[in-house]
Amino acid sequence: MDLQTLRDWVIRYNRGGPAGLSDHWGDGRPCRLTEGQQATLKAIVLQGPDPEVDGVSTWRLVDLCRIVQERFGVIYSETGMGKLMRSLDLSWQTPRPRHAETDRAGQERFKKGASRKPLRRSRPTTPRPSGSRSGSRTRPE
Numbered sequence: 604m605d606l607q608t609l610r611d612w613v614i615r616y617n618r619g620g621p622a623g624l625s626d627h628w629g630d631g632r633p634c635r636l637t638e639g640q641q642a643t644l645k646a647i648v649l650q651g652p653d654p655e656v657d658g659v660s661t662w663r664l665v666d667l668c669r670i671v672q673e674r675f676g677v678i679y680s681e682t683g684m685g686k687l688m689r690s691l692d693l694s695w696q697t698p699r700p701r702h703a704e705t706d707r708a709g710q711e712r713f714k715k716g717a718s719r720k721p722l723r724r725s726r727p728t729t730p731r732p733s734g735s736r737s738g739s740r741t742r743p744e
Contacts, residue, residue, distance in 0.1 A: 634687070635677045644671060645691045661697070664688075 615623040636644065647670065652659050659666055664681040667688070672678055679687065688695070 634690070635679075636671070636675060636687070640675050640677075641687075641691060643674075644687075645693065648688070648691075648693055 612624060617623075634641065644667070648662055648667065652662055652666070654660050657666070664684045668679045668681060668684050671684070685695075
């Protein structure tokens with residue numbers, strides 16, 4: 604152990620006892636958007652883009668960075684915007700697209716009907732062991 608480290612620990616112990624030995628990290632840099640601005644941004648993301656007005660069919664981090672800069676005057680990188688989205692409990696994942704003419708009732712009937720019929724299992728196709736121990740088949744005499 605380095606002598607300087609030991610001295611630092613002794614000083615920390617003398618100042619705060621055993622609790623003084625634990626590291627105390629800061630909370631990090633505060634968010635550059637106020638809570639109201641964060642709520643507005645979350646509403647924008649949840650509402651989704653208007654393709655005619657915004658020119659995109661789905662939000663990308665680049666688009667959100669541009670919107671935040673235009674509306675709130677705050678510049679974010681794509682990485683920082685991704686972290687902000689995660690802190691707002693938003694995910695980049697989207698649900699699977701569904702066809703407009705999907706028959707959901709028919710899908711449910713199909714699921715229920717398929718689950719009632721048990722699958723028939725076939726017999727295993729492994730060969731039966733022969734009477735011979737040599738591993739090769741023998742011809743009867």
